[in-house]
Amino acid sequence: MSAHDELLAWDRGFYSEILTAEHLAPIRHLYDAPPESLKEHKDFFWVHNRAMWSMICNLSQTAIDITINGIDDYVRNRLKIPAAGLSEGGKVDETAAALSSQGYAALPPVDSNKISAIHDYFETQDCYAGRYNPDPDLYSLEEARQDRPYIAHYPLSTVLGCPHLMAIANHPVLISTVAKFLGTIPTILDYSVWWSFSHRDTPKEAQLFHYDIADYRFCTLMMYLTDVDDGAGPHLLIEGSHDFDVLKGIQQKHADDDGAFNQWYFYQQRKMDEDVERYFDNKPVSLTGKAGTNYLLVPRTIHKGVMPSETDRLVCQVVYCCSPQLQTELRPVKWGSPATEKLPKWLKAEPFRYINRLFLETD
Ligand SMILES: O=C(O)CCC(=O)C(=O)O
Numbered sequence: 001m002s003a004h005d006e007l008l009a010w011d012r013g014f015y016s017e018i019l020t021a022e023h024l025a026p027i028r029h030l031y032d033a034p035p036e037s038l039k040e041h042k043d044f045f046w047v048h049n050r051a052m053w054s055m056i057c058n059l060s061q062t063a064i065d066i067t068i069n070g071i072d073d074y075v076r077n078r079l080k081i082p083a084a085g086l087s088e089g090g091k092v093d094e095t096a097a098a099l100s101s102q103g104y105a106a107l108p109p110v111d112s113n114k115i116s117a118i119h120d121y122f123e124t125q126d127c128y129a130g131r132y133n134p135d136p137d138l139y140s141l142e143e144a145r146q147d148r149p150y151i152a153h154y155p156l157s158t159v160l161g162c163p164h165l166m167a168i169a170n171h172p173v174l175i176s177t178v179a180k181f182l183g184t185i186p187t188i189l190d191y192s193v194w195w196s197f198s199h200r201d202t203p204k205e206a207q208l209f210h211y212d213i214a215d216y217r218f219c220t221l222m223m224y225l226t227d228v229d230d231g232a233g234p235h236l237l238i239e240g241s242h243d244f245d246v247l248k249g250i251q252q253k254h255a256d257d258d259g260a261f262n263q264w265y266f267y268q269q270r271k272m273d274e275d276v277e278r279y280f281d282n283k284p285v286s287l288t289g290k291a292g293t294n295y296l297l298v299p300r301t302i303h304k305g306v307m308p309s310e311t312d313r314l315v316c317q318v319v320y321c322c323s324p325q326l327q328t329e330l331r332p333v334k335w336g337s338p339a340t341e342k343l344p345k346w347l348k349a350e351p352f353r354y355i356n357r358l359f360l361e362t363d
Contacts, residue, residue, distance in 0.1 A: 002361065003330055003332040003357055003358060003361045004330055006357055007041050007324055007326065007330060007357075007358065008040070008041055010079075010323075010324055011038075011041055011044035011324075012038075012044075013074065013078060013079070014070075014071065014074050014323065015031070015038065015044060015047070017070060017073075017074050017078070018031050018070070019031070021070060021073075023066070023069065023070060023073070024066065024067075024070045026062075026063070026066055027051070027055075027063050027066050027067055027070075030050070030051035030054055030055070030063070031047055031051055033047045041324075041326065041330070045325060045326070045327065048216075048323065048325055049325070051067075052213060052215070052216055053213070055067070055216070056213065056266075057266055059244040059247055059248055059251075060244075061244050064216050064217060065183075067216050068182070068183045068184060068216055068217055068322050069183065071184050071216075071322045071323055072183055072184035072185075072322075075184055075185055075354075076184075076185070079354075081185055081350055081351050081354045082350050082351060083179070083185060083351060084350065084351065085172050085351070085352075086172065086175060086176045086179055086185070086351065087172070087173070087176045088176065088180060091173070091177075092173060092176045092177045092180055093180060095107065095177045095296065096177050096178075096180035096181040099177075099181050099219060099296050099297075099298060100181060100298075101240070101243075102239050102240060103237060103238075103239055103240060103241065103242045103243075103297070103298040103300075103301035104237060104239070104285065104287065104295055104296065104297050104298065104301070105177075105295065105296045106293075106294070106295055107174065107177075107221075107294040107295065107296060108294070109289075109290070109292040109293055109294060110164075110168055110223060110292040110294055111292070112291075112292055114163075114164040114168070114292075115225060115291050115292040117163050117164060118162055118163065118164055118165060118225055118316070119225050119226065119291065119314065121162050121163060122141075122154060122158075122162070122193060122225065122314060123141060124141075125141070125154055125158045126138035126139060126140055126141070126154075126155075126158070127139070127141060127144055127152040127153060127154050127155075127158075127194075127195065128152060128153055128154075128155070129144065129147065129149035129151075129152050130149060130150075130151065130152075130153070131151065131153065131205070132153065132192070132328060133153070134328065134329045134331065136153075136155065138155070141195075144195065144197075145197075145312075148197045148199065148200070149197065150196070150197060150200055150204050150205075150207070150307075151194050151195060151196050151197070152194060152195045152197070153192060153193070153194040154192075154193045154194070156191065156192075156331065156359075157333060157339045158193075159191045159192060159193050159316075160191060160333055160339050160340075160343075160359060160360075161338070161339040161340075161341075161342065162193070162342075163342050165191070165193075165316060166191075166343055166344070166347060166356070167343075167344050167347075168223070169188070169191065169221060169316075169318040170347060170352050170355065170356070174221070175351075175352075175355065177296065178219060178296070178320045181217075181219055181296070182217050182218070182219070182320065182321075182322050183217065183322070184322050185351050185354065185355065186320040186321060186322070186355055187320070187321050187322070187323065187324045187354070187355060187357070187358065188318060188319065188320055188321075188355055188356055188358065188359065189214060189215070189218070189319040189320070189321045189324070189325065189326060189358065190317070190318065190319040190328075191316075191317075191318050191359065192316070192317050192318075193225070193314070193315070193316045193317075194314070194315065194317075195312055195313065195314050196233045196305060196307070196308050196312065196313045196315075197308065197312050198231070198232070198233070198308035198309060198310055198311055198312050198313075199308075199309070200307060202307075203304075203306075203307040204307070205270075206304060206305055207233075207304055207305055207306065207307040208270040208271065208272075208304055209238075209270070209271040209272070209273065209276050209302050209303065209304045210269055210270055210271060210302070210303070210304065211241070211242070211299060211300050211301060211302050211303065212299040212300065213300065214299070214319060214321055214325060214327075215321035215322050215323055215325045216322055216323065217321075217322055218298075218299065218300075218319060218320060218321040218322065219296050219297060219298050219299070219320055220296070220297045220299055220317050220318060220319050220320070221294065221295070221296060221297075221316075221317065221318040221320070222235060222287075222294070222295045222296075222297055222315060222316075222317055223292075223293070223294050223315065223316040223317075223318075224289055224290070224291055224292065224293045224294075224313070224314075224315055225291055225314040225315060225316055226291050226311070226312065226313055226314045227289075227290050227291050227311075228287075228288050228289055228290075228291075228293065228313055228315075229288050229310075229311075230286065230288065231308065231309045231310025231311055232288075232308050232310060232311040232312070232313045233305055233306045233307060233308030233309075233313040234286045234287050234288045234305075234306055235286075235287040235295070235297070235303065235304075235305055235306075236284045236285070236286050236287070236303060236304050236305075236306050237284060237285055237287070237297070237301045237302065237303035238276060238280045238282055238284055238285075238301055238302040238303070239282050239285050239301070240282065240301070241280055241282075241301045241302040242298045242300035242301040247265070250265075250279055250280070254279075261279060264279070265279075271302065276302055280302070286306075324357075324358060326358060330358060332357075332358060332359050332360060332361040333359065333360060333361070334361050335348065335360060335361065335362050335363070340360065343360075347360060348360075348362055
């Protein structure tokens with residue numbers, strides 16, 4: 001089946017579960033689209049997006065848990081995706097629990113030879129200025145370094161063709177940890193690598209505090225490919241700021257503010273440092289580390305990538321979701337094409353095939 005058909009089959013199949021499965025009855029009222037309006041993936045995307053937003057605005061952990069249990073049941077029992085090779089216990093449980101409570105968890109650093117190979121590969125590849133662009137104008141890294149846009153990304157096919165990268169992002173212990181945190185077998189929604197350039201005057205977009213909503217529950221792998229100290233734009237986050245109980249506590253504390261906290265938290269996309277400081281007791285945690293430092297992050301925490309003041313930063317980010325809430329174009333590479341030459345063949349076997357189905361198309 002093509003990646004496109006598999007995506008649409010997932011959407012249709014899970015939507016039918018929502019409409020019929022008894023265990024999903026408590027959330028069914030959030031999915032009220034007329035069936036004839038659901039034709040393409042984007043139609044299902046918006047239905048999920050609306051339901052998700054409603055659960056978040058109501059800080060309803062129960063609704064999110066019911067949905068994810070439903071997804072897990074659908075993936076394991078209807079799609080019959082085996083969790084073979086995934087494990088629990090030991091560090092997996094410990095790391096997933098830290099990720100859940102703090103909103104971040106450190107992973108063992110990546111082997112320095114592999115990091116050097118990844119870094120050296122990207123030094124030779126063309127990139128493009130700004131955020132995600134499916135059809136970018138490419139220029140060399142040397143030109144980008146002269147031009148100094150605030151960030152420069154690499155095309156997806158370049159990222160997938162990088163040595164070691166997909167093997168690291170799909171390491172069975174990492175995937176087991178992510179699965180434990182999510183409550184189901186993940187779907188990878190994005191692989192990206194970008195430079196954040198230093199010596200600009202003002203922070204922009206994700207360099208200002210914000211949180212992201214990509215799925216009912218999701219997390220990211222952030223792997224530093226250059227050394228990241230305070231001058232190289234560390235990732236900064238407010239520990240625990242994803243926790244609905246913490247957010248309910250703040251709502252109660254500001255119950256007399258005429259809805260100012262809710263307005264700020266739910267509707268102001270970019271958040272000023274002084275407001276974050278006013279509402280949250282904890283000081284931001286700054287994630288610094290040498291190249292090869294690796295974190296799992298919950299992007300629903302309030303966070304930002306600090307604007308680098310001294311040195312350019314190169315990072316890799318992988319997004320792991322419960323459901324395929326793809327907002328960008330689906331452009332899988334086919335196994336056998338040049339971009340797949342360096343990929344380990346075990347990525348073709350379940351559950352890794354399922355996990356990577358938006359990016360790698362098997363026959
Ligand atoms: O660059 C970073 O550390 C954070 C990136 C980020 O917040 C985002 O892409 O939404």
